[in-house]
Amino acid sequence: MLEPLRQEVQRVIKTCARCGRRFGCGHGEPGCWCEAVLLRPETLAAIRAVSVDCLCPTCLAAFAEKEGATENPAKTDVQKRSATSWAKALPHAAVRSRGVSVVWGLAAVIFLVGSLLGALAVGPAQIGPASIIGSVLSHLPFLHISSPLRGVDEAILWQVRGPRVILAALVGGMLAIAGSAYQGVFRNPLADPYLLGVAAGAGLGATLAIAYWGAGSHGGVLLPVAAFAGAALAVGGAYVLGRSADGARSTSTLILAGLIVALFMTAIQTFVQQQRSDTLRDVYAWILGGFGAADWHAVVVIAPYIAVSSAVIFMHRRVLDVLSLGDDEAASLGLNPRRARLLLVLVATAGTAAAVAVSGLIGFVGIIVPHTVRLLVSPGYRAIIPLSLLIGAGFLVLADVLARSLMSPAELPIGVVTAFFGAPFFAVLLRTSKRRAL
Amino acid sequence: MSAALELRGLSVTFGRSLVLSEVTATVEHGEWVALIGPNGAGKSTLLRALAGLVAFTGGASVQDQDVGSLARRQLAMLIALVPQRPTTPSELTVAEYVLLGRTPHIGYFATERLSDRLAAERAMARLDLRHFSDRLLGSLSGGELQRTVLARALAQEAPILLLDEPTSALDLGRQQEALELIDGLRRESGLTVVSAMHDLSLAGQYADRLLLIDQGRIVAEGSPQAVLSEQAIAAHYGARIRVIRENGSLFVLPLRKES
Numbered sequence: 001m002l003e004p005l006r007q008e009v010q011r012v013i014k015t016c017a018r019c020g021r022r023f024g025c026g027h028g029e030p031g032c033w034c035e036a037v038l039l040r041p042e043t044l045a046a047i048r049a050v051s052v053d054c055l056c057p058t059c060l061a062a063f064a065e066k067e068g069a070t071e072n073p074a075k076t077d078v079q080k081r082s083a084t085s086w087a088k089a090l091p092h093a094a095v096r097s098r099g100v101s102v103v104w105g106l107a108a109v110i111f112l113v114g115s116l117l118g119a120l121a122v123g124p125a126q127i128g129p130a131s132i133i134g135s136v137l138s139h140l141p142f143l144h145i146s147s148p149l150r151g152v153d154e155a156i157l158w159q160v161r162g163p164r165v166i167l168a169a170l171v172g173g174m175l176a177i178a179g180s181a182y183q184g185v186f187r188n189p190l191a192d193p194y195l196l197g198v199a200a201g202a203g204l205g206a207t208l209a210i211a212y213w214g215a216g217s218h219g220g221v222l223l224p225v226a227a228f229a230g231a232a233l234a235v236g237g238a239y240v241l242g243r244s245a246d247g248a249r250s251t252s253t254l255i256l257a258g259l260i261v262a263l264f265m266t267a268i269q270t271f272v273q274q275q276r277s278d279t280l281r282d283v284y285a286w287i288l289g290g291f292g293a294a295d296w297h298a299v300v301v302i303a304p305y306i307a308v309s310s311a312v313i314f315m316h317r318r319v320l321d322v323l324s325l326g327d328d329e330a331a332s333l334g335l336n337p338r339r340a341r342l343l344l345v346l347v348a349t350a351g352t353a354a355a356v357a358v359s360g361l362i363g364f365v366g367i368i369v370p371h372t373v374r375l376l377v378s379p380g381y382r383a384i385i386p387l388s389l390l391i392g393a394g395f396l397v398l399a400d401v402l403a404r405s406l407m408s409p410a411e412l413p414i415g416v417v418t419a420f421f422g423a424p425f426f427a428v429l430l431r432t433s434k435r436r437a438l
Numbered sequence: 439m440s441a442a443l444e445l446r447g448l449s450v451t452f453g454r455s456l457v458l459s460e461v462t463a464t465v466e467h468g469e470w471v472a473l474i475g476p477n478g479a480g481k482s483t484l485l486r487a488l489a490g491l492v493a494f495t496g497g498a499s500v501q502d503q504d505v506g507s508l509a510r511r512q513l514a515m516l517i518a519l520v521p522q523r524p525t526t527p528s529e530l531t532v533a534e535y536v537l538l539g540r541t542p543h544i545g546y547f548a549t550e551r552l553s554d555r556l557a558a559e560r561a562m563a564r565l566d567l568r569h570f571s572d573r574l575l576g577s578l579s580g581g582e583l584q585r586t587v588l589a590r591a592l593a594q595e596a597p598i599l600l601l602d603e604p605t606s607a608l609d610l611g612r613q614q615e616a617l618e619l620i621d622g623l624r625r626e627s628g629l630t631v632v633s634a635m636h637d638l639s640l641a642g643q644y645a646d647r648l649l650l651i652d653q654g655r656i657v658a659e660g661s662p663q664a665v666l667s668e669q670a671i672a673a674h675y676g677a678r679i680r681v682i683r684e685n686g687s688l689f690v691l692p693l694r695k696e697s
Contacts, residue, residue, distance in 0.1 A: 095558050097533070097550070098534065318548070318549050326525045328521065333541035
């Protein structure tokens with residue numbers, strides 16, 4: 001007789017498809033009695049041909065016995081080990097959503113690690129990938145390896161390239177994951193992280209800081225704080241405006257409100273620029289974006305925002321799929337679409353604002369990366385969200401390498417690089433992709 | 439046990455217009471009730487109010503629980519709604535779409551557990567969709583898509599199924615197929631079905647009881663034989679029809695105006 005492994009398993013009363021008796025089914029929960037029944041894959045296949053649903057303990061035991069009767073008693077132990085329990089074998093046959101496959105997950109991780117190593121290696125000072133890995137290992141605790149690098153190279157690696165590369169990865173990942181969240185929330189393939197006026201607000205904040213407080217292009221703490229405040233103000237304004245218009249019922253009202261706020265803020269920004277034309281160059285340099293002023297301080301300041309924001313968006317990956325059915329159907333499935341949307345917009349915007357504050361306005365990443373994943377891997381958000389984070393990080397790291405090395409020692413604005421290389425790549429992808437894209 | 443659905447003076451207003459006015463009705467467990475009535479009568483609004491999508495005044499209870507006091511998720515465990523034109527993202531697979539029906543059973547931040555995948559698989563097996571599992575929704579025919587949408591509602595495992603014009607996009611054969619399927623599900627799993635329907639003959643053939651709604655009010659209620667009278671249809675639909683009774687079945691035929 002099969003005794004329950006654990007009593008607290010929630011059981012559903014079901015009718016056995018084979019004998020018609022009623023039994024308590026643990027419904028695939030860990031601890032269900034059926035975990036104790038070991039069956040060979042062929043037997044499982046035979047059972048599943050009879051019924052998709054679970055069978056009662058007696059019938060399952062009968063299958064197990066029949067299986068045992070045909071086999072050599074001496075072999076039983078070996079076969080038991082290679083056999084699979086009924087419960088554990090089910091997931092392989094049960095339907096599932098396409099997530100991140102092992103291949104794509106590995107490819108994305110390799111892409112990111114490769115870009116990071118490549119970016120650390122490229123520059124006027126010659127530092128090879130092997131010595132970079134050695135130096136990284138030497139910084140790990142409990143590993144007592146001495147760094148293979150000289151003092152100067154060590155400083156270049158850890159004080160110049162290190163923070164720059166890490167910052168680019170954080171910002172790239174954030175913009176890409178925020179872009180995919182916005183596209184899901186607004187059910188609009190053209191949505192990008194700057195949709196609700198983040199760019200205009202941050203631009204105004206930065207312009208004011210540069211023009212009136214002389215923050216300059218290396219403005220220390222003031223510039224990012226002003227940019228962040230401007231971005232937060234713009235999105236807050238857009239939300240309040242959209243809500244007062246029709247209770248934020250439709251996403252298009254919110255987008256329209258964002259546009260209005262952005263236009264208004266851009267007007268003020270233009271006015272300020274005209275009044276203080278001597279600071280135009282600094283403002284322009286900031287707006288184009290870049291990581292020339294990167295240091296560990298900036299990394300430490302934005303990392304918490306980006307970590308929390310990406311984590312919350314990642315946890316919403318299934319909710320984003322439900323939202324793709326539209327508000328009504330999401331609501332009839334027990335979701336509160338307005339609350340989910342507000343939460344997602346809030347965290348995506350906070351993360352974007354933090355990224356914009358340290359890097360300026362970098363376009364294209366938030367649109368191109370999610371769509372690349374959508375076209376190459378899967379249109380479901382449980383693939384788009386994690387892969388966008390990894391690929392966005394790697395993409396911006398590579399773009400930054402090009403920005404600082406193509407016309408070295410001068411630097412190109414990184415937004416120029418992302419668009420110059422991103423646009424043709426995406427065009428080719430769009431053309432060659434067999435699947436319908438948007 | 440008491441009724442599956444009970445409406446006590448349910449009213450819905452949009453702005454200044456009264457869309458539903460004092461609707462009182464009861465639906466028993468395992469019953470199939472069809473809502474009939476002209477366009478704009480309030481059939482869809484009634485279904486949407488029951489599914490918690492539209493605010494209403496008055497009382498409505500599902501299996502003795504007040505709709506207003508239930509959390510969205512709890513309501514979704516009791517009531518599954520198939521809208522008239524469901525959004526079916528063409529890039530999703532059938533399996534992924536059916537799995538979305540499990541949403542009320544899954545934690546907000548969680549993903550599907552084994553029990554959810556088994557429930558989705560059962561729903562797909564019941565609607566003969568197991569071989570379609572990996573097909574994209576965009577590649578399905580109208581009838582297959584309708585079965586997929588039904589499978590999603592079935593995977594929700596709610597005892598009450600609300601259908602808004604379940605056959606509006608289907609040809610004659612697929613209409614019968616879908617309605618037979620719904621009737622089979624109802625008998626097997628003891629589902630309670632409330633459906634808004636345009637085709638009066640089909641409504642009369644499949645439903646146990648009809649509610650005729652016009653201008654937000656229930657104007658007739660009862661067995662198809664009782665509700666589908668030539669005068670009532672003519673008055674509320676503004677249509678010229680003839681009702682033919684044959685072998686216990688009803689046929690509502692439209693007539694061309696004689697010139």
